[in-house]
Amino acid sequence: MLAEGSLILLLGFAFLLVLGTPLAVALGLVGAIVIQREGLGIMSVPTNVYTGIARYPLLALPVFILAGMIFERAGVAERLVRFVSALVGQRAGGPAIVAVLVCMFLGGISGSGPADAAAVAMVMIPGMAAQGYPREFSASLIAAAGSTAILIPPSLAFIVYNILVPQASMPALFAAGLIPGVLAGLSLLIPVLYFSIREGWGAESRASEASLWQTFREAVWGLIAPVIILGGLRLGLFTPTEAAVVAAFYGLCVGFFVYRTLTLRLVYQVLVESAEIAAVVMLIIALASVFAHAGSTLGAFDAFAHLLLGFTDDETMMLVMIMLMLLIAGMLLDAISIFLVFLPILLPIMRTFNWDPVWFGVLMTMNLAIGQFTPPMAVNLMVTSRIAGVSIESTVRWVSWMVAAMLLALLSVAAVPELATWLPRRLGY
Amino acid sequence: MSARQAPPTGAAARPATDSLTGEATADPGSADARPEDRPRVGTGVEEGVAAIAMALICVITFANVLVRYLTNVSFAFTEEVSVFLMVVMTLAGASAAFARNRHIRMEYFVSKLGRRAHRRIEVLVTLCGMALFGLLAFYGFHLFLDDWQYATTSPGIGVPQWIYTVWLPLLCALITLRLGGRLLRLLRGASERGGA
Amino acid sequence: AAETAYKPEYKLSTVLGPAFPWGKGGEIWAELVRERSKGRINIKMYPGASLVGGDQTRELAAVRQGAIDLAIGSTINWSPQVKELNLYALPFLTQDHAGLDALTSGEVAKDIFALVEKAGVVPLAWGENGFRELSNSKREIRRPDDMKGLKFRVVGSPIFNDTFSALGANPTQMSWADAQPALASGAVDGQENPLHIYTAAKLNTVGQKYVTLWGYLADPLIFVVNKQVWESWSPEDRALVRQAAIDAGRQEIALARKGLTASDDAMYKEVTALGATLTRLTPAEKEAFVRATRPVYDKWAQTIGPDLVRKAEAAVAARRK
Ligand code: NA
Ligand code: NA
Numbered sequence A: 001m002l003a004e005g006s007l008i009l010l011l012g013f014a015f016l017l018v019l020g021t022p023l024a025v026a027l028g029l030v031g032a033i034v035i036q037r038e039g040l041g042i043m044s045v046p047t048n049v050y051t052g053i054a055r056y057p058l059l060a061l062p063v064f065i066l067a068g069m070i071f072e073r074a075g076v077a078e079r080l081v082r083f084v085s086a087l088v089g090q091r092a093g094g095p096a097i098v099a100v101l102v103c104m105f106l107g108g109i110s111g112s113g114p115a116d117a118a119a120v121a122m123v124m125i126p127g128m129a130a131q132g133y134p135r136e137f138s139a140s141l142i143a144a145a146g147s148t149a150i151l152i153p154p155s156l157a158f159i160v161y162n163i164l165v166p167q168a169s170m171p172a173l174f175a176a177g178l179i180p181g182v183l184a185g186l187s188l189l190i191p192v193l194y195f196s197i198r199e200g201w202g203a204e205s206r207a208s209e210a211s212l213w214q215t216f217r218e219a220v221w222g223l224i225a226p227v228i229i230l231g232g233l234r235l236g237l238f239t240p241t242e243a244a245v246v247a248a249f250y251g252l253c254v255g256f257f258v259y260r261t262l263t264l265r266l267v268y269q270v271l272v273e274s275a276e277i278a279a280v281v282m283l284i285i286a287l288a289s290v291f292a293h294a295g296s297t298l299g300a301f302d303a304f305a306h307l308l309l310g311f312t313d314d315e316t317m318m319l320v321m322i323m324l325m326l327l328i329a330g331m332l333l334d335a336i337s338i339f340l341v342f343l344p345i346l347l348p349i350m351r352t353f354n355w356d357p358v359w360f361g362v363l364m365t366m367n368l369a370i371g372q373f374t375p376p377m378a379v380n381l382m383v384t385s386r387i388a389g390v391s392i393e394s395t396v397r398w399v400s401w402m403v404a405a406m407l408l409a410l411l412s413v414a415a416v417p418e419l420a421t422w423l424p425r426r427l428g429y
Numbered sequence B: 001m002s003a004r005q006a007p008p009t010g011a012a013a014r015p016a017t018d019s020l021t022g023e024a025t026a027d028p029g030s031a032d033a034r035p036e037d038r039p040r041v042g043t044g045v046e047e048g049v050a051a052i053a054m055a056l057i058c059v060i061t062f063a064n065v066l067v068r069y070l071t072n073v074s075f076a077f078t079e080e081v082s083v084f085l086m087v088v089m090t091l092a093g094a095s096a097a098f099a100r101n102r103h104i105r106m107e108y109f110v111s112k113l114g115r116r117a118h119r120r121i122e123v124l125v126t127l128c129g130m131a132l133f134g135l136l137a138f139y140g141f142h143l144f145l146d147d148w149q150y151a152t153t154s155p156g157i158g159v160p161q162w163i164y165t166v167w168l169p170l171l172c173a174l175i176t177l178r179l180g181g182r183l184l185r186l187l188r189g190a191s192e193r194g195g196a
Numbered sequence C: 001a002a003e004t005a006y007k008p009e010y011k012l013s014t015v016l017g018p019a020f021p022w023g024k025g026g027e028i029w030a031e032l033v034r035e036r037s038k039g040r041i042n043i044k045m046y047p048g049a050s051l052v053g054g055d056q057t058r059e060l061a062a063v064r065q066g067a068i069d070l071a072i073g074s075t076i077n078w079s080p081q082v083k084e085l086n087l088y089a090l091p092f093l094t095q096d097h098a099g100l101d102a103l104t105s106g107e108v109a110k111d112i113f114a115l116v117e118k119a120g121v122v123p124l125a126w127g128e129n130g131f132r133e134l135s136n137s138k139r140e141i142r143r144p145d146d147m148k149g150l151k152f153r154v155v156g157s158p159i160f161n162d163t164f165s166a167l168g169a170n171p172t173q174m175s176w177a178d179a180q181p182a183l184a185s186g187a188v189d190g191q192e193n194p195l196h197i198y199t200a201a202k203l204n205t206v207g208q209k210y211v212t213l214w215g216y217l218a219d220p221l222i223f224v225v226n227k228q229v230w231e232s233w234s235p236e237d238r239a240l241v242r243q244a245a246i247d248a249g250r251q252e253i254a255l256a257r258k259g260l261t262a263s264d265d266a267m268y269k270e271v272t273a274l275g276a277t278l279t280r281l282t283p284a285e286k287e288a289f290v291r292a293t294r295p296v297y298d299k300w301a302q303t304i305g306p307d308l309v310r311k312a313e314a315a316v317a318a319r320r321k
Helices: A004-018 A022-039 A043-053 A055-076 A076-088 A093-109 A113-130 A134-151 A156-164 A170-187 A188-198 A213-235 A238-257 A263-300 A298-311 A316-331 A335-352 A359-371 A379-388 A393-415 A416-424 B043-069 B075-099 B115-148 B168-192 C021-036 C057-063 C082-088 C097-103 C107-116 C157-167 C176-184 C196-200 C227-234 C235-257 C266-273 C284-303 C306-320
Strands: C012-014 C045-046 C072-073 C121-131 C133-136 C151-153 C170-173 C190-193 C208-215 C220-224 C279-280
Touching: A004 A263, A004 A416, A004 C133, A022 A238, A022 A335, A022 B115, A043 A263, A043 B075, A043 B115, A043 B168, A055 A076, A055 A113, A055 A156, A055 A238, A055 A263, A055 B043, A055 B075, A055 C176, A055 C190, A076 A093, A093 A113, A093 A188, A093 B168, A113 A134, A113 A335, A113 A379, A134 A170, A134 A188, A134 A379, A134 A393, A156 A170, A156 A263, A156 A335, A156 C072, A170 A188, A170 A213, A170 A238, A170 A359, A170 A393, A170 A416, A170 C176, A188 A393, A188 B075, A213 A238, A213 C220, A238 B043, A238 C220, A263 A298, A263 A335, A263 B075, A263 C057, A298 A316, A298 A416, A298 C227, A316 A359, A316 A393, A316 C190, A335 A359, A359 C196, A379 A393, A379 C208, B043 B075, B043 C012, B043 C190, B043 C227, B075 C012, B075 C082, B115 C170, B115 C227, B168 C176, C012 C279, C021 C045, C021 C072, C021 C121, C021 C133, C021 C220, C021 C235, C045 C097, C045 C133, C057 C072, C057 C121, C057 C220, C072 C151, C072 C306, C082 C284, C082 C306, C097 C107, C097 C190, C097 C306, C107 C121, C107 C306, C121 C151, C121 C196, C121 C235, C151 C157, C151 C176, C157 C170, C157 C227, C157 C284, C220 C227, C220 C235, C235 C279, C266 C279, C284 C306
Parallel strands: C012 C045, C012 C072, C151 C170, C151 C190, C208 C279
Antiparallel strands: C072 C220, C121 C220, C133 C190, C133 C208
16 A cells, blocks of 8 residues: 555646646655655755766766757758668668668667657658658658667667666667667568558659769768767777767767858857757756655655556566556657656566566667657657648558557567667677 | 647748757747747846856866876866766756746646636646745755855865855756746736736 | 654665675664664665765765764765765775774774764764775786776765876776766776675676775774754663664674685685686785875875874874784
């Protein structure tokens, strides 16, 4: 049974959330009220807010947001699209295949789904429309493909997961996300090919006039970025934060000197925007630590986990239940928020069944990736449908195909944990 | 969870950010922002502080890499400053985001309500935010006072710890003021329209 | 002060859990208090400094402010609040258990407890984390030169920056929670901690292949209680909690020294069994480290207070005779 303090904590939070209170405020206010009421020491509130943010591993988060944005503004996406188009050549579904592959490539630079989806949508949707692709389809596809950015390293979702579950190290998580991320991206090719062939979309895609070599030479600056980030991490040259900073400076150099797309004014704008986005996320992290402090000292999370374990002690059933819960939550909340709200409850369950924390993190992130394009709260889809000039409602028909495809990838990683755990083990993390 | 969706602006328009969350999609001051989402006192200062903090974090970290590979000098203790800058960036950026209603929230359910009910709830929600940040400013001040009175020093560089902690109450007070401004705009808007 | 109502549960903060002597000591203390008070005083332990979000350097302040009721803290982690605790971080001030005992008893201990009391908490007893040995993932360390360019995780006080910089290494501050992933990812090359932390945390699995026994310093632990909580207890209960802390401290110190004595060297064997290269310095080799860090010692002796340092040196010397 849940004690009174725990009930106030969980129900109060749910109530404030439904009222539309900003998530950060709901977490912090309920946490502070319970801490005061239960005599847990009110000074733990400002202390936890400060220490919740002032943590070295968390530095990677704002800087990866910045790096991703710099690459976006530098115009890497366009050049990648030209190169991959030349690579894929003229075939049924050509442009849609290009969109998926470029989203995956960019995912290797950017850590966030909406950034990835926005960059590709702006470059590709007009052209895809000219090739016969309905705008609704393109918006759904790119929203889904963009979500692989939180699986393919670097990933903001994994950075936050690592903060909450330190025994899953960041390099191990980054390595573990690669194969599932690629699988998730490739799974989208099933609906792409099915509809492209049936409807004849994209059949007339002209091969680009530029040669493969020319487009490669332009795109190579972007193609190197993931190598710098992941290679530097792999060789132990950089910490994840340093890798992000090196990527940001590299992106600045490419934008200023190679593509000549960046100006000082643009850079300042990028700094402001990335700082504000990071601030919104990190404020939630800070105030979630107040909530977590109240919940864990009261034993609320353990009690709630116990409650869930009361429903079933079957491992598979529990996993299915959790995945369903996360898919539903993914319709209403964004990925980072779901981690912060659900992980305290899920961790005791993870320990009960002795699940590998890296594998579990990847599974959760795959669920949250799907959540990025399931309405009503679908961060990627909001961006792509805005760019496509269509309503979110009109995409639902296509989105359900993308969800089904990506669920296949999710199921295979759930059934074969090796898909996630093999690479980090192989790399010795 | 998120905010209202701005009307489609066509493929040419760059969505205002949303890198991570897709949040905050409305451009500041753009036609679709509600009046209470447009602060009278611009958020330029907070934005500037957050941007400079971000830039400094990058410069310090990059310098760390360079110094490590090019020299034998020890420079890693500066990470203490980066971590502090992250606190400043978060609170300053959050302040600007509060002024413009760009924080992550679940508006799905309240958006189904009528305008008057919606506005009343909005007032309540803003008061909740003021209560939280008022409390943080108050107890954050005590945290600062403790570091000041007991002459606590920072573990990395050994400077007085209060020069870091003093920003917590200051910036939380600023956020409280920002939310207060929003509350006034909400109430004023309501009386002008004869609502709530 | 008037006694007030007892809380149903008191929160005890430690940095390490029961797998380590430190956390075990916390468990023993809680158990003894519960037993002897017949359940009047219930203590729940929170390892990982989780009550302050893992930031162990804020622990003492949180006890003072009432966010934590009781704590067992390392002198290193609390030195930001009590600068004299840096005494125990003076490189090579003492190099054996007898010398360490001299620093946690008699005049020196009395002075230190008075300073901790002045910092707003009630000190009760001593424990021990232990002599801190060096480990790293890159190479065997025999001379200060071997440390050149290596990045070491340290915590708590700028004295460690000075010490490691003096040896040519690149020190960086982080909490224990952040240190383990940093070691795993190669973000830092090495760390310094007692050997029982090396074995219990299995630091060999995060690439820490080389261990050098240099015993450059040892950090005692201090058992403390929040002042208001202390005053809320009856005089009998205060005496009982203090005695329980002293008893738990004794047991904890025995655990911390297990396998590290002349008659029992099991801990060294355990480290070797984990596949680490264990390096013992000859007196001459050790002297090179002492010499290299001497300027740091002299500089920090001024910060700590020359009188206290002289007293400590005398106490250590007296034991040696
Ligand atoms: Na990514
Ligand atoms: Na969703």
